[in-house]
Amino acid sequence: MSVITLCTDFGSYDSYAASMKGVILGINPKATIIDVTHNIPAHNIAAAAFVLNGYYTYFPKNSVHVVVVDPGVGGQRYDMVLRTRDYIFIGPDNGVFSYILISQPSVCYELKSRHTVSTTFHGRDIFAPAAARLSLKWDRSIVGNIIRRPVILDIPKPIISSRGITGEVIHIDHFGNLITNIPSDKLKIHAVNKVLAIFIKGVKINGIQETYERCRNGVPCAIINSSGLLEIAVNSGSAHEKLGVNRGDKVNVLWK
């Protein structure tokens, strides 16, 4: 069994993603190729890093996760293979693997091509062949030198005080839900038997609801999302549109 997942910013109407799939099937015809998304916003490394962190743990052990959001393709950045206990990750060394590097013991290797490749499409010419080969079995000879200091994005951390937590919106999903960097465990530890007030863009939200359905239609509310993060949502609507909030905007939680 060999699962290869693909997460890119190639969009949905060019030949780029298909070319990668063709290359993979040519090397490992039995690979199960999973399209995660090809609609990461163009060149948005932080978005790719966040989305990857949302799905990779749900895949079977030994799955190969390929991420291609790669504005620096052909330049100085490394082509990289990152290996954790359970998974192999392949993509540019530009920060797309930040969440993995922060949370998992891992080793990073430089990936080198043995033949001439394009300077603009390493997804097809380097990452796809490496993914296909490594999905068959781990082979140290495919990868090169160890990369000692892989690129890690500056991921904002929530600031916890005796009065509350200050965090920020780190992702806006398809439903317009505003996902923050405030994990539920921080809220629980500090908020047992306390009542919370959440402030975002001048709007005050009282307490945390258990389900979207508990929130009044059209009114911003707070929930803990399926990744365990504080999320601002609007039932049957878009918190993003309702509040005019953008990625990076602050969220303040106050113990009452």
Place this chain on the structure above:
Amino acid sequence: MSVITLCTDFGSYDSYAASMKGVILGINPKATIIDVTHNIPAHNIAAAAFVLNGYYTYFPKNSVHVVVVDPGVGGQRYDMVLRTRDYIFIGPDNGVFSYILISQPSVCYELKSRHTVSTTFHGRDIFAPAAARLSLKWDRSIVGNIIRRPVILDIPKPIISSRGITGEVIHIDHFGNLITNIPSDKLKIHAVNKVLAIFIKGVKINGIQETYERCRNGVPCAIINSSGLLEIAVNSGSAHEKLGVNRGDKVNVLWK
């Protein structure tokens, strides 16, 4: 062989659909996972029900069809397994399976999780594991009590008189074709050797064409679509844009 189809409103740039696929492959590594669409309009149960009705019959027997358009997730509605002679359907009991329930003998079961799950993502935590297990084989012990009265949407029916048929637009497809709830057999029975006139938003359309190509470019025309429903189309254009018609707008067919 085990085919699992996925139809959701998760959109195309988050980790949600991928998480479901990972969970499925962890339980049934040989599952053939088919992305139907993840672009059902957010929270639009009626659209999901209509789209599902368009594809499920074309899949091999014993395919498992998962639909996750689920604004009430975590609330009072049931998580449901619906079994017909040929297929298994899995999703929320909120109306997404209306067309199946109306047209097929079926039994509905409550789906219960044995362990703690998120309150916001039953697609990943309940529906995906159930789909994977039931794709391996039907197992009564996975499902719970029978649901006696599953939710069925109020699907508009055409009204037939001696003078003609009044129906409405029930779906607008990617091409801007306006698909009505008027089935071709009703037109045939009543219209043999008769000439039809179709009225929609004040525009009169004479007769039914056999192919899009027979319609004059840019002019609204009527055809019988590939599901056997009356459809208003514009050759090489969008009837939706041309006529400014929305879902729910009336269509009148008159025998001349």
Place this chain on the structure above:
Amino acid sequence: MSVITLCTDFGSYDSYAASMKGVILGINPKATIIDVTHNIPAHNIAAAAFVLNGYYTYFPKNSVHVVVVDPGVGGQRYDMVLRTRDYIFIGPDNGVFSYILISQPSVCYELKSRHTVSTTFHGRDIFAPAAARLSLKWDRSIVGNIIRRPVILDIPKPIISSRGITGEVIHIDHFGNLITNIPSDKLKIHAVNKVLAIFIKGVKINGIQETYERCRNGVPCAIINSSGLLEIAVNSGSAHEKLGVNRGDKVNVLWK
């Protein structure tokens, strides 16, 4: 092993693509179905032809490539199977296979259905079953008469003079890159040791860069893309938006 690729203009929220996949799996349960894209602009035969040319060669031999951009469905045009040494192509005889027909020895066959089919969805009723059967093995009895003169689009060719090359933009990709019909070999032969200037929409671009990264942010630059064609790009931006260039607009390369 049997790979079937699907490239259509069906969009991403209807049942059409899924119906094709269901039909395929009913005939060949072991088929590996690859979604290339379902977002070719509606009715845009030229775009489908260009995109197909970008991926088909990367797939394993004997892959079956299905293309359904088919405004003339049900009309006079043939349903077609095109066979080259390495691949089978299936779709309407309307020009979608132009690049293959120009560049590869091939034979074209008429595809006829033995039973009644819809007049509006040959993708599901004719192309999908034929693809599934031919992915199992080539069977001359499935196809009909040879088509002597398949439709070939008028694909614009660059004009080369002693002073330079005049070409045009033939595709605008998801990143807003402007892909021209000028192949790199023409530039190399004529430009060894010469300095190039490229003119597009009144803007002058000096020389060709090796990677996107070498281009100054926000400034139009020229590169050779991963298909070996001259491309106008904007690093971390969209050349399409920046220059207001459309498909068909001229590009002039001058030897300095």
